[in-house]
Every structure is written in structure tokens, then in C-alpha cells.
Amino acid sequence: MNLILLGAPGAGKGTQAEIICDALGIPAISTGNILRDAVKHQTPLGLEAKQYMDSGDLVPDSIVINILKERIQKDDCKNGFILDGFPRTVPQAEALDQMGVVIDRVIEILVEDDVILTRLSGRRICEDCGASYHLEYNPPKQAGVCDRCGGKLIQRADDVPETIRERLHVYHEQTEPLKNYYYDSGKLIVVEGQEKVEDTSALVRKAVEA
Numbered sequence: 001m002n003l004i005l006l007g008a009p010g011a012g013k014g015t016q017a018e019i020i021c022d023a024l025g026i027p028a029i030s031t032g033n034i035l036r037d038a039v040k041h042q043t044p045l046g047l048e049a050k051q052y053m054d055s056g057d058l059v060p061d062s063i064v065i066n067i068l069k070e071r072i073q074k075d076d077c078k079n080g081f082i083l084d085g086f087p088r089t090v091p092q093a094e095a096l097d098q099m100g101v102v103i104d105r106v107i108e109i110l111v112e113d114d115v116i117l118t119r120l121s122g123r124r125i126c127e128d129c130g131a132s133y134h135l136e137y138n139p140p141k142q143a144g145v146c147d148r149c150g151g152k153l154i155q156r157a158d159d160v161p162e163t164i165r166e167r168l169h170v171y172h173e174q175t176e177p178l179k180n181y182y183y184d185s186g187k188l189i190v191v192e193g194q195e196k197v198e199d200t201s202a203l204v205r206k207a208v209e210a
């Protein structure tokens with residue numbers, strides 16, 4: 001099964017992708033994570049992508065399309081995959097079609113912009129394992145330390161309010177048109193993001209099984 005999780009940054013796509021990944025045994029692919037890894041290791045790709053990411057803009061289509069193409073050719077994608085953060089533009093969706101990828105379902109997680117601003121500005125992530133926390137709603141047991149692996153918790157450079165606003169603007173302008181793209185082919189299911197992860201997860205599960 002090939003799934004796309006659609007939604008604004010901070011809507012909870014990453015968390016839901018991990019939950020589906022555990023339930024269905026197919027990998028969750030986050031282009032954002034792949035890019036952040038490249039930035040961390042200062043590869044040529046990372047050096048190029050960083051400027052766009054830090055300012056909240058999208059990395060050019062040609063770059064992310066190549067990343068995705070390589071990733072889905074790996075063995076673990078044979079039985080399907082969950083895309084988190086790709087496609088983000090209509091040309092990226094068209095590229096998926098051109099690769100011959102058949103998408104079974106597109107699940108949009110809908111969350112209001114002001115809720116996202118609060119969520120993302122308080123978000124802290126582990127620089128080692130990527131686990132996500134919130135200073136107020138999901139704090140780690142020990143401040144600044146990851147419960148899961150003991151790694152250091154940091155704020156993503158693009159999780160500051162001004163950049164979050166830019167990311168939301170980019171989402172509405174460039175990514176939301178994808179709703180029509182997939183609605184027209186009857187693949188889109190919209191799920192309202194809930195306060196509790198498990199409540200959203202129950203709705204997402206229903207959408208996957210629909």
C-alpha cells in the first residue's frame with residue numbers, strides 16, 4: 001500500500017507516519033528527515049538545501065524528486081511506503097505519477113494555523129534519534145534530555161515563529177493545491193487533527209482501512 005500524508009508542517013504527519021509504519025510494516029519516508037540528515041553531515045546536498053530550509057522555503061523540486069526516486073527504489077519499499085512531506089508541490093505529485101507510483105490513499109491531517117504555531121514554537125527534537133517533544137504538552141522527564149535515547153533536545157532552526165509563519169504561507173500557497181489534485185482522483189480523505197495523538201491516530205487508521 002502506498003500512502004501519502006498531507007498536512008501543514010506541525011499537523012502531526014511525522015508521528016502518524018511512524019504509527020502506521022509500525023502497524024503495517026512499511027517504511028515511513030520523510031524528505032524533511034533525509035534533508036536534515038544531509039545538513040547535519042554537511043554533504044553537498046545538505047549545504048545546498050540548508051539555505052531554503054532555514055528560511056522556511058521549499059527545496060527545489062528537482063532536488064527532492066531525485067531524493068525520493070532513489071529512496072523508493074530501496075528494497076524495504078517493495079510492499080509499499082508512507083510518504084510524509086512529499087509531494088509538496090503539483091510538479092512533485094506529477095513526478096510521482098511519471099515514476100509509475102500508484103498512490104492508494106492520500107490522508108490530509110487538518111489543523112488550524114494558530115494551533116500549529118503553538119505546537120511548533122514549543123517543539124523540541126532529539127538531535128540523535130529525532131524523537132519529538134513539546135515544552136508544555138509533552139515535556140521530557142528531564143529538561144533538555146531525550147527520554148528515549150538520552151540525546152540532547154534542540155529547537156529546529158525552522159521552528160521559530162517567523163519561520164513557522166513562512167512555512168505555513170508556503171504550505172497554503174504551494175502544497176494545498178494538491179488537495180484538488182488528489183480529490184479529483186477520489187483518493188483524498190480528510191481527517192481532523194485531534195488534541196491527543198491517539199485520537200488522531202484512530203481516525204487515520206479508519207482512513208487507511210476505508
Ligand code: AMP
Nearest residue numbers: 009031032053057058059064085086088
Ligand atoms: P519537514 O520536516 O517535512 O517539515 O521539512 C522541513 C523542510 O525541508 C521544509 O520546510 C523544506 O524546506 C524541506 N522539504 C522537505 N520536504 C520537501 C519537499 N517535498 N519539497 C520541498 N522541500 C522539502
